[in-house]
Amino acid sequence: MTAEKALTTTTNRPGSLFRQRSFALLWAGQSVSMFGTQITYVALPITAVVILQATPMETGVLTALEQLPFLLFGLFVGVLVDRRARRPILIGANVVRCAALAWIPIAYLLDLLTIGHLFLVAFVVGTMTVFFDLAYQSYVPGLVGRERLMEANGKLQVSESVAEIAGPGIAGVLISAISAPVVIAVDAFSYVLSALALVKMPADAPSAPRAGAGRPAPSVWASVREGFSVIGRHTLLRWCTTAAVVTALFLSALTAVLFLFLIREAGIGTAQVGLIVAAGSAGALLGALSVDRLGDRIGVGPTLVLSLTLPGVGYFILASVEGNSLAAVATAAAANFIALFGIPVFDVTVISFRQVVTPDHLLGRVNATVRTLAWGSLSLGALLGGALGSTLGLRPTILIAAGGLLLPAVILLLSPVRRVRRLGGAEATETEAAAEATTDTSPRRPSHDH
Template sequence: MALGRHSDFNRLWFGQTVSNFGDKISLLALPTLAVVFLDGGAFEVGVLGALRFLPFLLLAPVAGLVADRFSRRSIMIVADLGRFLALGSIPLAFALDSVTMAHVYVVAALAGVLTAFFEVSYQSWLPQLIGTENLVEGNTKLQISRSVAEAVGAGAGGALIQLLGAARAITADALTFLVSLVALLVIRHRDTRAKVEETKTSAKAEMKEGLKTLFGNPVLRGLFTANVVVNLGAAMGDALLIVYAYKVLDLSPGQVGAAFAVMSVFVIVGAILSEVVTKVLTVGRTLVLTAVVLGAGYILVPTGGAVAGFAGLIVVQAVIGFVSPMFDIHVLSLVQGVTPNEQMGRVSGTALSAVYGALSIGYFAGGALGEVLGLTGGLAIAGALSIIGGLTLLGSPVAAIKEMPGGDAPADPDASDSPGADPAQSSADGTKVGA
């Protein structure tokens, strides 16, 4: 693997791996604290959930503008420090017997805002840190870390909450951001863009420039459209899937948990094999096929459940888990590979805002469709949307892309064999396309 000796990437990867596990603790601990200790209910838990998505929906384009104007690594360091202090305030307030629901809301909101700024900067900085030719490997390793955290982190978080209590367990998450911060501090690579300081160009003009790049480049426009539609369908399907498992298949929580655990395992397998699959099918065909298979999985949930019940659900979940990371990894890597580095923040921020907006709308629409059309009809529409999203790529240059754009990686100061060109020179012109 090209990144095996890239010490700066390995530091980033380690910090993000630890932080991903911490995220799963707070994902469970904050609602548990609200319900068990503060006597909250469904409304309070719903507000906490909304505060995870809203900052991306509302602030990601602004975060992208900031990431294009200032040092992305510095933004990430500030975001980690802020999340460490915000989450660390909860166990401190708990120890002083002064924690309130308003305090929990403020912490969740601050963490959401800082996470939006961190994610946009991190996605914008990665191509510069490792070079465009290493993006698939880098995104695959980072996706594997997230997938392992999904599979293991929630269970470990539950055990930690059981052992220490929700408020004290949040301390562990706060400390993971401190680990991520230290990992960023010891990374030796710095921004090499021509200007990362104050600019005379107006914010409005820069936002327009980013939108022009996103919607003017046919590759980026095709990826944007497909990603939004696929995520809209997937969110609708996810909202209905768990209800179908309980109310139609009459499964127990243990069986549902087992099915989702199987999906998590296949997410890891799919991430590991994603690069192999694209070498066989090409990047463009992989994106189309994975979106179509994902949508078909939601459509087949009722069929699999009717034929084999619990076993059928497991098979469908395995298929969904296997193809999802392949689509995500290659969409992200391709966007990073063809976007000019100086506009990466604005392009990523706008795209993330739309994707999270699609997720928010999808969850709501899935529930509404389930009530109006029934669970089977709702799942069929959700699956059809994801399939349509994948098929839209056939009308864009994306379907013809054979492999990721090339480019030289920035020199790693700790690895003598790391090449040393500036990946900011990569552009859409480097994309290799063919029949």
């Protein structure tokens, strides 16, 4: 089966997913958590920049530490997720994230907060996010059924985009009233609510292993190689993963200095920064709502190319902003709107396809492989942004990152992805074949590595 042919089947979607109690609980818990996350997205860097007077390199390190755990642990967590029940992992990750974030307002009120504390919290939260995200993407297919993944991911993406609109704007107001470190307590509490929702959801069992006719279980390293093999042998996943890695690198480089640029270089106030972030989130919401319509109108491949063109264009406009005038704030808001419109279009389509074509016993490893490559690129990009900001200046860094963000669109334009017209349910034949080839030829490790 070719990858293009696998994308042409249709699905039958009876009723609304919100009528399923389990999905409604998942959606409610995640929506609350997403809201809290967006508040921290604004409050954490402002705490570093305004309260602790962080340098460009320190803000780059702070951003990198949030993403670095995927590079360090992602592949091994993927193996764990394929061998264990996913719901307990989700609950535990939320509890730890709550405790870590709660330390920031406590330390601030006790006059103990330092940049080192922010570094440690960012790393712990990032590590737990590795566990949560990989278990989450492997848990959802069994919860809603593979034929409804596009619908489920679309609804969750819309919730995330709504949170991205409301969260930063409210965060800006709250920060002005009670300070950035204290506002982070809202995010800590949101993880409590998300964990409570997960407790009420259906328990799951470890995914069934592939029939092995008496074979011993593969070693951890052999299991890790299976995830890489799936991506390497599947044409569309390979190209989309490449584009995602490049996007992550330059988007993270830009994000690492974005708040510094807006506050120190452009001279925009902290309350206005929240509005600019909210405008970008409105663009992301519109993108999430437009996924199906764009795919139907111009085809999935051209939609992906278009979606990855917009970030570079938007941030080139952002680089021209200067001053705290109404025109400057409006220009920055419009630029962020344009830049972030395409990201959810790309994400929803690629994540849904990956979940559909990957067998359940490989989901953790395949998701871990993609996430490790992309989030590892995020951590490297954050360090790159910090280094460029320290040596070349903030505005040149924005321009360099904007130019780099145009490369993924070129990558997809030159790949078979541009010919894909429709995304629907798909069989896992090609994926199974890739994993089978790797498993049959990989040497076994001693049993203590299992």
